[in-house]
Amino acid sequence: MKRGDCELVGKTNFKTDRAKQHSSFYVVLLGATATLGGAMFGFDIAIIVGAGPFLVEHFALNDLALGWAYSSLLFGCVLGSVLAGQLTDRYGRRNILIWVALLFVLTSIGCCVAPTFAALVAARFAGGLAVGAVSVLSPIYVAEMAPPKIRGRMGATYQLSITAGILASFLINYCLRNAGEWNWRWMFLTGALPSLLFFAVLLKAPETPRFLFRIARGQEGRALLERLLGEEEAGIEAAEIEKSLATSLGAANRNGWPVLRRVLAVTFVLAILVQITGITAILEYTPLVLKSFGWLIDAALFSTFLTGGTNLLSTILSLWTIDRYGRRPLYILGSLGMAVSLLLIVILTLFNRAQGAVLLCLLLLFIASFASCIGPVFWTVLPEIFPNRARGHAMIVPVVTQWLTSSLVVFLFPWAFHRAGLIPTFGFLACMAGLQAFFAWRVLPETKGKTLEEIELFWNASR
Secondary structure, X not given: OOHHHHHHXXXXXXXXXXXXXHHHHHHHHHHHHHHXXXXXXXXXXXXXXXXXXXXXXXXXXXXXXXXXXXXXXXXXXXXXXXXXXXXXXXXXXXXXXXXXXXXXXXXXXHHHHOOOHHHHHHHHHHHHHHHHHHHXXXXXXXXXXXOHHHHHHHXXXXXXXXXXXXXXXXXXXXXXXXXXXXXXXXXXXXXXXXXXXXXXXXXXXXXXXXXXXXXXXXXXXXXXXXXXXXXXXXXXXXXXXXXHHHHHHHHHHHHOOHHHHHHHHHHHHHHHHHHHOOHHHHHHHHHHHHHOOOOXXXXXXXXHHHHHHHHHHHHHHHHHHOOOOOHHHHHHHHXXXXXXXXXXHXXXXXXXXXXXXXXXXXXXXXXXXXXXXXXXXXXXXXXXXXXXXXXXXXXXXXXXXXXXXXXHHHHHHHHXXXXXXXXXXXXXXXXXXXXXXXXXXXXXXXOOXXXXXXXXXXXXXXX
């Protein structure tokens, strides 16, 4: 080999190594951004589980007031997701996420120092703005940054971080349960530290390439794609993105939102079903359910470790299955698992065979079915199936719908559980889980291994 050839090979290898380093750096940064965003999502939703029993004593809350304490954050999520969807298509994914991270910090402090129940509810509602915003922005950020081959795993990583945030909050709740009269205040305050870390990571994170193309900064977008995918694959991806954006704009000008009509209908129903099956309510009210079967408060709070651990481990399983078996089969299987576990609870209770330990095992099966299948697929599929040009605005519809449904279910669950009883309440949730399986079988498309632009072409072809 000649000297010039050696130099050429050396330069080529150097460029390849440098490209791999850039790619690895951005994949790690993407993972950190998704992880911390999801962790704050899970933490803020679940921290009320341990604080709730102490809030009842401190503020002398009845059932509906307790439901309001739990659900006020979820109602804030509705508004937060609307605002984030409106703002992200104008100002970007990363820029809005930075402000969201700061809001997480402020609301954690606000809940801690709240002098009255009204002030606490207001702080929780404001925290919901941040959770709702991150539930729109983080999945979009992951979907628009991740290469197609690992997009499912990255979406599952986001869901995994939600479950990790939930488990962390359960651990904090249990450790602080005997920390005195202000224990619930310290529980809320602990959310400030990971929020600051989320803010710091976002300062290093780039904007997504698809948003850069959308705002006519295609050169920067292509450079970022090269760092993520390599030069050759980036050129193909850039051409698909530009074609997709041009096609979306032309279609929107001619026919309103022809492609979006069907996509919005599918995601709207999915968003209702994912929450009306009761996953958030059961996670948050597990101590309440177990106490009704004679468990003491310490044992009921300790059981949250089992629910949180099951949630986390089952989500880890989805990292290996979501890109191997696809989105649709997992959604059907998970829905059936949820329905069966709830029906068994109903049947055992009907025949007076439901004891605390048996009930807990079936609740864990319900949570495992959701965490290994439904949760990861739902938050992965939502941003995948919307067209590039309308992704931010369109995500508002399913995200707001699932938050509103979740708010109503969590708000009404204590009342329904105490007034109607376990059998009608869990029977209804089981029927909704069965309906979710049927809907996924009939309607949900498979998106495994496809680029976002290929998925968009599928919807164009199926009009």
